[in-house]
Amino acid sequence: MKRLLKCFLIFVVAIVAIYFGYSEYRSFRMPSHSYHHPLDSLDNFQAHVRDHLREHVQMLAGQIGERNLEHYDHLEAAAAYIRQQLEQQDYKVSEDDYTVQGKTCRSLYVVLDGSDKSKGVIVVGAHYDTVPGSPGADDNASGVAAVLELARVMKNEGLTRSVMFAFFPNEEMPYFQSENMGSLRFARALQQQGLPMTAMISVESIGYYSDQPHSQKYPPGIASFYPTVGNFIGFVGDLRSRDLLRQAVRTFRASTHFPSEGAALPGWMEGASWSDHWAFRQAGVPAIMVTDTAPFRNPHYHKASDKPDVLDYDKMARVTVGLKHVIEGQAQ
Numbered sequence: 001m002k003r004l005l006k007c008f009l010i011f012v013v014a015i016v017a018i019y020f021g022y023s024e025y026r027s028f029r030m031p032s033h034s035y036h037h038p039l040d041s042l043d044n045f046q047a048h049v050r051d052h053l054r055e056h057v058q059m060l061a062g063q064i065g066e067r068n069l070e071h072y073d074h075l076e077a078a079a080a081y082i083r084q085q086l087e088q089q090d091y092k093v094s095e096d097d098y099t100v101q102g103k104t105c106r107s108l109y110v111v112l113d114g115s116d117k118s119k120g121v122i123v124v125g126a127h128y129d130t131v132p133g134s135p136g137a138d139d140n141a142s143g144v145a146a147v148l149e150l151a152r153v154m155k156n157e158g159l160t161r162s163v164m165f166a167f168f169p170n171e172e173m174p175y176f177q178s179e180n181m182g183s184l185r186f187a188r189a190l191q192q193q194g195l196p197m198t199a200m201i202s203v204e205s206i207g208y209y210s211d212q213p214h215s216q217k218y219p220p221g222i223a224s225f226y227p228t229v230g231n232f233i234g235f236v237g238d239l240r241s242r243d244l245l246r247q248a249v250r251t252f253r254a255s256t257h258f259p260s261e262g263a264a265l266p267g268w269m270e271g272a273s274w275s276d277h278w279a280f281r282q283a284g285v286p287a288i289m290v291t292d293t294a295p296f297r298n299p300h301y302h303k304a305s306d307k308p309d310v311l312d313y314d315k316m317a318r319v320t321v322g323l324k325h326v327i328e329g330q331a332q
Contacts, residue, residue, distance in 0.1 A: 120162070147165050
């Protein structure tokens with residue numbers, strides 16, 4: 001009887017711990033409130049960002065198209081385009097290269113130096129490869145475009161902490177969460193160099209939105225806590241990255257008139273680790289993903305129809321400018 005009672009008490013404690021540790025950080029417990037009013041007209045700055053985002057996506061997904069080791073010339077063309085855009089902003093572009101199947105895979109990055117190098121670096125990154133058969137406008141030309149724009153608009157910011165803008169190959173299967181995943185190789189390389197990384201933000205599929213009822217789906221178990229309309233940007237991290245997640249959501253909501261939701265979830269939950277933030281978590285870095293939730297909303301996900309004309313560039317611009325504020329907040 002004592003053993004049975006002990007087991008029962010352990011079970012009750014576990015349920016209580018899961019409930020309070022897990023639900024505490026769901027969207028309704030995030031700082032402030034999501035924006036639920038009509039969207040403002042884009043100002044001149046946002047409109048300029050929108051135009052650049054469209055140009056980047058059109059080049060990557062419209063002209064270059066499918067980008068992976070099966071289409072290696074396209075993967076190389078994407079890397080060359082990223083380098084060109086960064087160099088036009090007078091950045092010094094560095095590479096972390098490795099070989100897969102006899103082909104060179106390139107992670108490209110630049111550093112926006114802060115005034116206090118002892119405070120480490122924030123990594124803001126996106127993968128530029130696609131799954132076979134898809135031009136990858138949302139997944140993930142949209143993320144690459146946003147990181148390119150963030151590097152451009154933040155070039156002359158006076159920040160305290162340094163910011164690294166990075167672009168990774170081989171995020172998609174069959175390399176995802178393998179030794180040949182670009183962001184995993186990159187995170188480990190930075191770790192071996194002893195570079196202190198205070199946070200990582202992965203920009204993953206941010207271009208698809210819908211105002212239709214029931215356009216938003218979720219992994220099992222959390223749907224009742226979130227909206228059924230897919231018109232928001234999501235901030236997702238594992239439970240150990242919840243402080244970074246809450247800070248990011250707080251800053252975004254305070255600065256940006258655009259719907260947002262946040263979720264700190266167990267890393268094993270479907271979708272919670274589906275991007276390059278997973279790689280930096282393996283290096284012990286607090287890391288989150290910013291996403292339109294991809295397969296839980298976008299019917300073109302991983303399909304040939306994931307083309308530039310399916311994206312909403314006005315909303316992408318709002319999100320990108322909001323992320324600028326988030327990064328600035330982390331870099332002070």
